[in-house]
Amino acid sequence: MPTNTVTKKRVLALGTPRFAVAEFEQLCKSYDVDVVLPHPSDRDDTVKRIHEAAAARAADGGYDAMFWLFGTSAYSPFDEHMLTPVLASGRCGLLASGGAGYNDVAFEWAAERGAYVTNTPDGPTQGTADMALLLFLSALRQARLTEQTMRSGHWRQGLPLMDDPQALTVGIYGMGAIGRAFAKKIAGAFPPRRIIYHNRSRLSPKQELEAGGAEYVSFEELLKTSDVLSIHCPLTEQTEGSIGADQFAIMKDGVYIVNTARGAVLGEAAFIAAIESGKVAAAGLDVFDNEPRPNPFWLTCDRVTVQPHWGGFSKMTIKRGEGYVLANVRAFLEAGTPINPVNKP
Template sequence: MAGSASQKPGVLMLGIVHHAKEEFKKLSDIADVMQVTTGSRDEFLRDCDNGKYDNVVAISRTYDSVAITGRFDTELVSHLPPSVRFISHNGAGYDQIDIQPCTDKNISVSNTPKAVDAATANTAIFLILGALRRAWIPQLALREGKWRGASPLGRDPHTLTLGVLGMGGIGTATAKRAAALGFKLQYHNRRSVDDLDKHFASLEVPKYVSFQELLQTSDVISVHLPLGPATQGLIGKKEFGLMKNGVIIVNTARGAIIDEEALATSLESGKIWSVGLDVYEKEPAINPKLISHPGAVLLPHIGTATIDTQKEMEILVIDNVKSAITQGKFLTQVPEQKPVLAKV
């Protein structure tokens, strides 16, 4: 994939590189780099059709670049020139990209796992602790000059069971931090995780349970699943009905995994004692019932919003592009496109 000495392979950067500027600049040593930071979907499709990107082998895209191009759905992928073989996405979650049409067109897709684990897990723990104390109530009272106001008593982690829904990198990092707080831990995943004990050293290793058992027996449920057809609306009215009275729900994954109206209704009824949310079903719109409820601790999707993590993510995106151009493969290809190794 290295190209000839006279013609470097083309790289198209969609969006702005904020932190890894030097690494991005060096990409020009091995590639002909173009960058698009403004525009519309119609303009982008027209430019694709008019041959503007005919030498582009790899596309690098930021999460915010969806405002320029819209989702990388079947329509958009169909307009990409035949030269495109790689799409490097900045984000652990990649629901902005439809993987199947990319696969059908022999386009590899990468994301940024591991780089986001610590920051997102720290955000989850922040929300878990905030929800346990229903922290918005004393914060609001203080700002209104009422000192503690009508602040309720909270709950202690060491008396409760935390159910981790999705034991990937972020779920594991969250569980490890929660173990240090004294939570009894259990998790549900598509399948149990091998060698999980290596992450927990002397700490208690989370127990694998079924989805239904996790819903029925957890005092706190923290969501760490990717968004896809199988997880869209996974938790709704029926699932809330299976949970303990007074359960606490935390979500730092994707808002659309939870039916937000059902969540808000269950919070209002007291079925759910409190919530800690960084993501929303139709963000930036948030259900007004959540905004007005004193038991809701809310953040505006800032799970990875640290200087350190953002730079690490940008560097991994650039490293993926470099690997694609020089080695013909990504460092962190998305799981759906990885070959399944037969068991011997």
């Protein structure tokens, strides 16, 4: 007698999880999962591998969903050139991305082709806020400068006295989950004199209280009043380059800058000029323009502590984030709607 066969839905996985292994194994049992291993440093090679996988499945109708995880800067952006073969059949309805930011994904283009793009908004919250805290202290105590002085054999000779967080006004640009977590951490560890913030919309009184009594101010007042400016906003058309020469000009002399959001929020040329002039006393940066090959200035300036976009790369953060990515895939394949869409097909 003839038997009815049910074709499993198909998923293209760009890489495999390091920690959410059980969840991935369950996904592989439920669906037909093809794994493409990205090249660690060659974007063109990674794109070629994706295109080859899509071509191999084209005769069967293509994929229903695709996902990628973390540490993708070597082969991002996830643009039309990379993804067109995956979406060409019209069958693929989900592109599930790791990380909170999605400025490197062509999400509007994907929506026009009927595909959701998802992120993991809560996955990197604590890890990135911890990194902001580390860079906050590193900037205030000028950790790069003091370490270089000691390593060069001069002990603390010539070092200036540093600032204390308790005496300062800390300004937060962008009060989403990461900004609020950062405010809560600094308020609990060493309460600054004042925490102020600017956001697209004001938080509720309860959220402001939980964020160390943070006060909502205008963008201009944030720039004029902050002794430390910590950047946590997403990179959008509105925020890209929103801190440039005119904005640095109205900041306090000797301001400190911390950035764990996206490098392009600050105009790089104006930022470098502000550091060289002393307008910015010191900075702590985890994000840059042109990652993973930032301007050499950031690698040589003794008043800047740098990290390689590493805030979200802790064991707990990656495990949670991987779980969120796979949960978005499963929710879409089972119900047709993902948990964390950033667009609307």
